Amino acid sequence: MRKQIAAANWKMNNTLDEGTKLLNEIVSSDMQVNDNQSVIFAVPFPFLINANQQVSNKSNMFVAAQNCHNKTSGAFTGEVSVDMLASINIHYCVVGHSERREYFSESNQTLAEKVDRCLSKSITPIFCCGEPLAIREDDIQNDYVALQLKESLFHLDGEAIQKVVIAYEPIWAIGTGKTATAAQAQEMHAHIRTVLANQFGDAVAANISILYGGSVKGANANEIFSQPDVDGGLVGGASLIANEFIQIIKALK
Numbered sequence: 001m002r003k004q005i006a007a008a009n010w011k012m013n014n015t016l017d018e019g020t021k022l023l024n025e026i027v028s029s030d031m032q033v034n035d036n037q038s039v040i041f042a043v044p045f046p047f048l049i050n051a052n053q054q055v056s057n058k059s060n061m062f063v064a065a066q067n068c069h070n071k072t073s074g075a076f077t078g079e080v081s082v083d084m085l086a087s088i089n090i091h092y093c094v095v096g097h098s099e100r101r102e103y104f105s106e107s108n109q110t111l112a113e114k115v116d117r118c119l120s121k122s123i124t125p126i127f128c129c130g131e132p133l134a135i136r137e138d139d140i141q142n143d144y145v146a147l148q149l150k151e152s153l154f155h156l157d158g159e160a161i162q163k164v165v166i167a168y169e170p171i172w173a174i175g176t177g178k179t180a181t182a183a184q185a186q187e188m189h190a191h192i193r194t195v196l197a198n199q200f201g202d203a204v205a206a207n208i209s210i211l212y213g214g215s216v217k218g219a220n221a222n223e224i225f226s227q228p229d230v231d232g233g234l235v236g237g238a239s240l241i242a243n244e245f246i247q248i249i250k251a252l253k
């Protein structure tokens with residue numbers, strides 16, 4: 001059974017004090033996170049150890065890195081390896097967020113390597129895909145996203161792919177306040193599941209969590225998450241406000 005997941009992506013926000021307070025407000029609230037659900041906080045590197053301690057006695061809550069390097073170690077000043085993440089008990093890592101693809105020129109090929117590095121250390125990659133506005137306007141988003149999946153994930157076998165979480169994030173909806181409609185999200189999620197099924201089989205595809213990202217907030221999470229192929233969300237802006245993110249967690253199936 002695939003998990004329903006609410007993942008917070010703090011991006012480059014919060015100081016240590018601010019982040020500690022935010023996380024504390026969320027983990028100390030009265031909500032119930034069931035065993036078919038996971039709540040994940042992708043926090044900046046300097047906060048990983050602290051955040052992990054804050055969720056350590058909370059069931060079904062985890063901490064994620066926002067990035068890792070595609071090589072195992074070496075002369076890559078300023079970079080962070082999956083070995084480092086594993087050594088501090090981090091079990092999730094966002095891979096290929098559109099901001100990384102755009103501002104740091106991450107290619108589908110590099111991301112395939114990052115996925116491999118993560119899996120080699122039992123770190124679940126939260127693999128992001130999604131089209132820019134011009135691609136959506138030309139109505140070729142299905143092919144665009146299928147190619148992202150093919151070039152970064154199709155080298156995996158049926159067992160390994162089930163250890164990947166996919167986040168569909170249309171770039172035109174990220175941080176813009178412009179959410180894809182629930183129908184648009186469902187349509188793309190169903191497409192992604194079909195692409196995965198064609199490569200890995202129906203049973204494998206049915207087991208993979210596909211999150212929606214792009215201006216998810218408390219007020220729209222219920223409608224988006226209720227779609228059959230939407231298994232939760234990757235949330236930027238609204239994850240920085242405790243009550244908003246709590247509402248989003250409560251909207252999980």
Ligand code: PGA
Nearest residue numbers: 174175214215235236237
């Ligand atoms: P947003 O960001 O929720 O602020 O649109 C989502 C993301 O980039 O993961």
